[in-house]
Amino acid sequence: MKLYPINTGNFKLDGGAMFGVVPKLLWQKTNPADQNNMIDLSARCLLIEDGKRLTLIDTGMGNKQSDKFFGYYNLWGNDSIDKSLNKYGFNKDDITDVFMTHLHFDHCGGSIQWNKNRTGYESAFKNARFWSNEDHWLWATAPNKREKASFLKENIFPIEDSGQLKFVPIPSGDVLKNSELGFDVLFANGHTDKQMIPIIHYKDKIIVFMADLLPTVGHLPLPYVMGYDTRPLLTLDEKERFLNKAADENYYLFLEHDAHHEIITVQYTDKGVRLKNSFSCEEIFK
Template sequence: MNVYSLDTGLFKLDGGAMFGVVPKSLWNKLNPADANNMCTWALRCLLIEDGNRLVLVDTGIGDKQDAKFRGHFYLHGDDTLTDSLYRLGFGPADVTDVLLTHLHFDHCGGAVRRTGEDRLEPAFPQATYWSNQAHWDWAVQPNAREKASFLQENILPLQESGQLRFLDPAAGLADTLPMLHELRFVDGHTEQMMLPVLDYRGRTLVFCADLIPSAGHLPLPYVMSYDVRPLQTLSEKEQLLARAAAENWVLVFEHDAQVEACTVEQTERGVRLAQTLRLTDL
């Protein structure tokens, strides 16, 4: 098995929204804000090559949204999902599976593309797209708090294509995604977000998605205002970080523009960053 990090560009989000109740005097040291209080974040995806399977975890924002939408989030950087795939010797048609941790636009926007005929279709024509029923229902009938994050043009074409399948939280992965050690289902950020866990070169890797979007979010109170159940996020983080520290797991961050991955350790102040690393270091 080979696991790769894919950079798909950068975007900006309000620093206060990203760090919740934590004062700016603290979080600004971790990710300095610009004059508009916006901080730069990554749109990092994961690619798992295992035999004849090529599994893409999340897809970034994509490029089909209009200039007004893109302007809200200050999309910038030279990397795209397709270019990052090509640099590794792969193309969209090589991807066999797309695992979407959840269906917020910055995680699934690149799953669907707009064609020259202005049609919307899956960006990976040979892939099976994986979600779960509870999260899908949550996304297609969104609550007012998350409605702006669940864009129907990112979601419904997957179902219409016939390429969408649902994973069962109660079932194993042997018949679906056997290259994964497990999927952790968490509900603090949004309903039934999925975190893939892998055994890789003697280490346990966890793709943290929006449970822990960056190394700056390791302290327990550092919880995003976007989360629908912040106290549950805190509890889910506490459980994951305790085990990660005890078993020397590698945490991979989707939104940290500087730190791709790290290990953590237990300290007097709680679980904190131990060592930063890249997947190519393993």
């Protein structure tokens, strides 16, 4: 197995929205804001090469939205999904599986693109299977009013129309062991219903793709929960149980949204579970 970070682009979001009820005086210590109160974020995805299978976890925002839409997110940097794949000798047609942690636009927007004539949409990964789960798919295709702006129909329905959509089975507990994709999957329900967190056994390490269970290092303190989460008290509980396990078992946490920390480990302190070490992907994946 080989792992590759796929940087699909960087953006900014309002710091207050990213930290919910936590005052700016506290969260700006780890996530400094610009003059518009926006903080740096990434859309760092992960490519798994395992035999003949190439699995891409999440796909970023994509590029099919309008300039007005992207103007809300202050895109910065030169990264793109194509550049990142090409860096490692791959292209979109090589991808065999796309695993979507959830269907918010910043996680799945790159799965669908305009067709050649810009008259409609098509799969960006024509040879891949797209993996979601049935409960989250139903949640996203009939969205509640709180999340409606994050579930964009042009990102979701064309996946079903392509005939490439597959569902991961939902376990009776929190973790699906030995999934068809070659990694375990933790199900979390605080941010959105049935978000899927990949747990990858890589050499002698356990690497966890954190998606929106832990967006940045700044979200390590338990009350630091995003305003976007639909069930913040459940997030707090899920995060506490996960971080305790991560500290106990020395998990390596792959941060999708932290623009300045790629992979971290955590440890117990007198303030709770906090940052132990921060690594580049190159250091861990070498």
